[in-house]
Amino acid sequence: xxxxxxxxxxxxxxxxxxxxxxxxxGTAHGILRTLQRVEFVEQDHTTGRYRLGAAxxxxxxxxxxxxxxxxxxxxxxxxxxxxxxxxxxxGMHHDGAVLVVHHVFRPDDSxxxxxxxxxxxxHATALGKVLLAYDPDLSAAARxxxxxxxxxxxxxxxxxxxxxxTEVRGQGWAxxxxxxxxxxxxxxxxxxxxxxxxxxAIGISGAADxxxxxxxxxxxxxxxxxxxxxxxxxxxxxxxx
Amino acid sequence: xxxxxxxxxxRCIVFDQNAxxxxxxxxxxxxxxxxxxxxxxxxxxxxRNVDRIVPQALRQAGISAxxxxxxxxxxxxETFVLWDRHTGVPIGRAIVWEDIRxxxxxxxxxxxxxxEEVRDRCGLPLATYFSxxxxxxxxxxxxxxxxxxxxxxxxxxxxxTWLIWNLTGGVSGGLHxxxxxxxxxxxxxxxxxRQWDPMLLEFxxxxxxxxxxxxxxxxxxxxxxxxxxGIPITAALGDQHAALFGQTCFEKGSIKGTYGTxxxxxxxxxxxxxxxxxxxxxxxxxxxxxxxxxxLEGSIAVAGSLVQWFRDxxxxxxxxxxxETLARTVKDNGGCYIVPAFSGLFAxxxxxxxxGLVVGLTSYINKGHLARAVLExxxxxTREVVDxxxxxxxxxxxxxxxxxxxxxxxxxxxxxADVLDIPVMRPLVAETVSLGAAYAAGLAAGxxxxxxxxxxxxxxxxxxxxxxxxxxxxxxxxxWKRAVELTFAWARSTPxx
Numbered sequence: 001x002x003x004x005x006x007x008x009x010x011x012x013x014x015x016x017x018x019x020x021x022x023x024x025x026g027t028a029h030g031i032l033r034t035l036q037r038v039e040f041v042e043q044d045h046t047t048g049r050y051r052l053g054a055a056x057x058x059x060x061x062x063x064x065x066x067x068x069x070x071x072x073x074x075x076x077x078x079x080x081x082x083x084x085x086x087x088x089x090x091g092m093h094h095d096g097a098v099l100v101v102h103h104v105f106r107p108d109d110s111x112x113x114x115x116x117x118x119x120x121x122x123h124a125t126a127l128g129k130v131l132l133a134y135d136p137d138l139s140a141a142a143r144x145x146x147x148x149x150x151x152x153x154x155x156x157x158x159x160x161x162x163x164x165x166t167e168v169r170g171q172g173w174a175x176x177x178x179x180x181x182x183x184x185x186x187x188x189x190x191x192x193x194x195x196x197x198x199x200x201a202i203g204i205s206g207a208a209d210x211x212x213x214x215x216x217x218x219x220x221x222x223x224x225x226x227x228x229x230x231x232x233x234x235x236x237x238x239x240x241x
Numbered sequence: 242x243x244x245x246x247x248x249x250x251x252r253c254i255v256f257d258q259n260a261x262x263x264x265x266x267x268x269x270x271x272x273x274x275x276x277x278x279x280x281x282x283x284x285x286x287x288x289r290n291v292d293r294i295v296p297q298a299l300r301q302a303g304i305s306a307x308x309x310x311x312x313x314x315x316x317x318x319e320t321f322v323l324w325d326r327h328t329g330v331p332i333g334r335a336i337v338w339e340d341i342r343x344x345x346x347x348x349x350x351x352x353x354x355x356x357e358e359v360r361d362r363c364g365l366p367l368a369t370y371f372s373x374x375x376x377x378x379x380x381x382x383x384x385x386x387x388x389x390x391x392x393x394x395x396x397x398x399x400x401x402t403w404l405i406w407n408l409t410g411g412v413s414g415g416l417h418x419x420x421x422x423x424x425x426x427x428x429x430x431x432x433x434x435r436q437w438d439p440m441l442l443e444f445x446x447x448x449x450x451x452x453x454x455x456x457x458x459x460x461x462x463x464x465x466x467x468x469x470x471g472i473p474i475t476a477a478l479g480d481q482h483a484a485l486f487g488q489t490c491f492e493k494g495s496i497k498g499t500y501g502t503x504x505x506x507x508x509x510x511x512x513x514x515x516x517x518x519x520x521x522x523x524x525x526x527x528x529x530x531x532x533x534x535x536x537l538e539g540s541i542a543v544a545g546s547l548v549q550w551f552r553d554x555x556x557x558x559x560x561x562x563x564x565e566t567l568a569r570t571v572k573d574n575g576g577c578y579i580v581p582a583f584s585g586l587f588a589x590x591x592x593x594x595x596x597g598l599v600v601g602l603t604s605y606i607n608k609g610h611l612a613r614a615v616l617e618x619x620x621x622x623t624r625e626v627v628d629x630x631x632x633x634x635x636x637x638x639x640x641x642x643x644x645x646x647x648x649x650x651x652x653x654x655x656x657x658a659d660v661l662d663i664p665v666m667r668p669l670v671a672e673t674v675s676l677g678a679a680y681a682a683g684l685a686a687g688x689x690x691x692x693x694x695x696x697x698x699x700x701x702x703x704x705x706x707x708x709x710x711x712x713x714x715x716x717x718x719x720x721w722k723r724a725v726e727l728t729f730a731w732a733r734s735t736p737x738x
Contacts, residue, residue, distance in 0.1 A: 071562035071649040078669050078702055082261050107669050107700035114703055116651050 001031055002052065006105070021027065049070050064141045064199050066092055070102040073191070073233040075203065077104050080229040084222055086204035086211070088229075090191070091127035093118065096145075098128045098201075106206065121180065123161055124154050126188035127201045129174035133165040133192055153178045162225040174201075174229050177182060177208050180203070185211040187218045189230035196237045202230050222227035242298070242310050242472070243675035243682070246316040246400045247480065248337065250507060251290045253298040254377040254675040255309070258688065260698035262672060264301035266294035273334060273339060278341040281334035284322040287400070288407050295468050301571065306469045313476035313682030314461075315483040315674055318426045321372045323379060323386070323451070324403070326396050329411045335400070341584075350374065350445075364432045364523030366591060372399065373428035373445045380446065390721040393450040393604070395733060398425045401477040402453045408474060409463045416463045419453045421533060422482040427524040430455065432514055432523060448491070459685040476681035478527055480674045481505045485529050485536060487677030488642045488668060489699045491692050496638045498657075499673070502646035504541035504548075506618060508630045508638065509534060518627035520589030527724040529684060529692075537595055537633055539588035543581040543597075544619045545592075545647050548579075550614050551610070555673030557608045562573040563611050565652045571609035576601040578724040579614040586649065589629040594732035600724050619647070620656040620723040627661055644673040648703075652681045659709035660718065669700040 005012060006019055010022075018028035032050060035041035074092055081088045081104040090102035090210035098120040105112045122128035122142060132139045139162075146154045155161050168174040172231055177185040188203025204211070204226055245252045250269040257263050273281040299306065309438045319338035324331045336342075351367050352355070365371055376397065377473075380387045381695060388442075389395050398406060401423050406415035424430040424437075429447060431438035437452050461469040463474035478486060481499065485507045489499040491512030509526050514535045516523055526536035543550075548561045558564055579601050585593035599614070623641075631637045640663055647653060648667050658665040670676050 065560070065563050065566050067565040067650070068560050068562040070651070071646070074649045075671055078671060079262065081702065082259075082669055082700075104669070104699075105701045105704070107702070109701055112701075112704075114705060 001028070001035065002056070005041065005052050011044065011047070011051050013047075013121060015087055017050065018047055064193055066101040069191070069200055071229075072236050073102065073202065076229050076232045076236070077102055078235070079232075080202065080204065080225060081107055081224050086206040086222075088202065089115065089127060090200055090202045090233075091125075091131065091198040092137065093122075093131045094119070096122070096141070098122055098125060100196070101200070121150065122147065124150050124176065124180040125202055126174040126176045126186035126205070127202045129165065129168055129176065129206050130188045130190050130201035130203070130233060131199070132161075133168035133174065136145050139165060150180055151178055151182050155179060173230075174203075175212075175223070177212050177216055177218075183208055184220070187211060187223055187226045189227045190234075191237070192234045201234060204228065242295075242312045243678040244295070244312065244314050244404065245480065245483075245675045245678065246287060246314065246404060247674075248320070248339075249318045251294060252675065253291070253294040254672060254677060254679070254681045255298050255302045256683075260676060260680075260695075262670065263711065265299035266301060268294055272337075276342070277712050278344070280336055280337040280340040282320070284324070284331045284335045284400075285507075286402055287335075288404065290441075291404060291408075292468050292630060293340045294466055299469065304469050308655050309472045309473040310688040311473045311686035312465070312683035313478070313483075313678030313680075314401045314404055315478050315678035316404070316423070317568050318399070318479040318481065319370060319372050319378065320422060321397060321399045321427075323376075323402050324396055326394050327412060328704075329407070329415075332386060332395065333379065335403075336372075336379070338370055340375060341369045343369045343378050346378055347374050349656070350377075353444070355440070355444055359428070359441060361516075361602060362431050362438050362441055363679070364514075365428050366426070371426060373447065376427075376447055390448050393448075395451050396453070397447075397451040397701045398453055399427070399479075401479075403478065405461065405463055405474060406453075408465045408467060410466045414466075415576045416461075417453045417539050418456050418461060418463070418477075420456055420458045420461065420477040421477040421525045421528045422458055423477065424455045425438065425737075426479060430592070432525070432535075435525070435539060455614045457533075458486075459529045459681050460689055461685075468646070469484040472687060474682075475685035476678060478678055478681055481507055481537070481538065482525070482527050483675070483677030483681070484644060484673045485509065485677065486680055487670075487673035487675070488644065489692070489696045490526075490642060491534075491696065494636055494638050495642070496580065496627065497642045497644065497673070500544055500619065500643060501651075502544065502546045504544040504623060504626075506539045506541075506623065506626045506630070508634065510535045510537055510634060511535065512708070515633055517629070517633050519631050520591055521626070521633060522588070527681065529681065537709055541619065541622040541626065542585070543583050544588045544622070545645075546583075546620060547579070547581045547615050548647075550583075551612070557609075557612070558678050562649065564615060565589075565650050567609055567612040568616055568652055569609075571607070571613060573610075574601075574613045574617055575610035576603065577610045577614045578721055579618050580721075580724050580728050582617050582728045585613065586725070588626050590625075590648075590725070590729075592729060592732060595728040595730055598724070598728055598731060600727060602631075615654060616653045617660075617721075619653060620660045621718065623657060624660045624718065624721075625725075638663065640666055642666050642668065643724050644671055654703070654705045655708070658705040658707045662707045662709075662711075662714065662715060665705040666701055667703040669702040
């Protein structure tokens with residue numbers, strides 16, 4: 001249907017569309033209404049004909065509003081902080097970095113600073129690795145740039161980063177220990193919109209000896225909690241769309 | 242376990258000892274609008290919803306009834322239902338707090354002798370919002386009701402009372418009780434004695450036989466015999482009072498603000514009954530055991546609903562949270578202010594004829610500035626209420642504890658801190674209303690030892706520190722106040738009917 005509308009005059013009536021595609025009128029109408037709702041199709045008020053909608057032009061740029069993501073995920077982020085005892089961040093890609101769109105303090109009543117709006121490096125944080133792992137263009141861009149060393153453990157070789165990202169895709173979550181800051185570690189998992197596209201990541205960060213076991217691997221219980229929170233946020237995005 | 246009987250839905254939430262949420266079950270109920278300004282609900286539908294969600298929450302939590310330490314009820318305030326004592330069948334639908342059918346009756350009652358005394362005794366101004374005028378309306382307008390009520394065949398209850406009566410057996414021995422916070426919203430309770438006041442009953446023409454017994458918030462002393470039998474019902478509180486308790490605002494001078502459709506600010510004034518000289522309501526904060534804790538309340542009629550209006554009526558955003566994205570496309574309000582007096586202004590002005598306005602329009606103003614003005618309106622209205630609270634108590638409050646859906650708006654929360662010039666703090670458990678009811682219930686049952694034990698469960702999830710230049714803040718506040726004055730001027734120039 002979209003291809004038909006993208007061709008030739010670009011304006012077609014319901015009967016034309018149904019006949020061209022060999023669909024029953026009712027079926028075509030149902031599909032058109034769905035496409036209209038997501039603004040992929042618009043209807044001309046005077047002629048009643050259909051054409052491609054403005055949202056198609058932005059298909060590549062606006063997946064989900066950052067403030068909407070915060071609003072939808074706030075309860076799950078709180079739950080993750082309460083369960084894990086660690087601080088929680090939700091990140092989205094912006095301008096070659098992780099933009100922190102939501103931050104929940106570590107629930108120990110210590111003095112902490114709200115980090116919403118901060119930018120974190122993609123290659124050195126768990127949030128960033130998740131965003132890289134599921135975005136081929138982003139990871140290609142990262143390969144072309146120099147990977148800045150932040151600690152002696154930061155991954156600076158692109159081949160190494162590639163291997164790690166493959167691992168992230170395989171296990172469905174990312175970890176990092178002392179790659180961003182000495183003594184600190186983080187764990188993150190992907191948030192998807194309906195259809196499966198990863199639009200953000202949710203994760204915890206804290207002292208490396210709290211987040212990792214004696215072999216330096218992220219603790220399994222914490223990983224499970226992070227993955228569960230990411231799945232809950234993903235489900236809530238399906239529910240309300 | 243908390244049952245939160247709200248305006249649009251009823252929820253059952255189970256908490257563990259660390260105040261962490263274990264299970265949530267929820268069901269919405271219908272809103273009836275039989276005539277313009279009338280808002281009703283079906284009390285039987287609400288009761289059936291409770292019947293479904295309690296077992297559902299237990300299943301979700303994977304526990305049995307005997308593992309539930311206690312149940313606390315919290316509810317939309319002022320909404321009430323009448324029912325037949327012998328059959329348990331409601332007489333008409335419940336009349337909701339939003340219902341304004343008593344506008345004329347309220348004007349009439351306002352001219353009656355003794356009206357000054359009424360405000361003094363119950364702490365509330367005469368308004369359609371509270372239960373007594375609507376109760377009077379029913380007694381006057383439902384055929385045969387007054388005679389039936391005088392015979393003692395009719396029971397009155399706010400939603401806590403209705404649910405407790407049903408849960409504890411209904412016609413076969415159901416408890417007919419309410420708590421002080423709910424009773425304090427009827428206009429029939431004397432704030433000092435915390436009992437139904439004969440003068441108030443006389444004023445509104447309400448027979449005392451239909452009223453429930455008033456108990457402290459944590460002394461409900463019931464036990465479920467229906468739905469899931471055997472659960473002790475130990476507490477009841479109105480929703481905003483429960484939020485105050487859930488936010489652990491136990492010290493005198495501490496304030497909580499709940500930001501949803503409207504904004505509800507409550508300040509703990511300790512054991513002292515403070516009569517507001519600045520347009521606030523006096524109410525009972527909560528009563529755990531012998532002595533009540535009083536509170537001052539300031540309500541903002543339009544907060545989140547202004548964002549909804551911006552979305553639905555102007556169509557400038559697709560979803561409510563996008564208002565922040567739009568607001569961030571500009572760096573300030575561009576000199577534009579919106580006063581959302583859609584149906585008058587509540588605290589601290591109480592001017593029902595005021596109507597909303599947008600001022601400061603120039604060709605420079607775009608939708609980003611309007612979005613900012615929408616969010617800032619909630620900030621400035623909060624500032625007005627907090628100023629009034631501080632003036633009444635004589636000491637400035639050190640922080641504002643916030644909850645509700647709008648706390649997800651980062652720009653608004655920062656703006657609140659900026660205009661109040663105090664830190665704004667959001668707790669880790671967003672469900673403060675349910676948590677407050679669970680706390681009161683658990684405290685009564687000995688699950689938590691004392692208030693200090695509850696305070697230890699309160700954890701900070703986010704904190705916004707004030708960062709606005711003092712001069713700029715005062716200039717902006719002055720502009721806002723001028724905008725509010727213009728709504729009064731508009732009200733005066735509009736012929737009233």
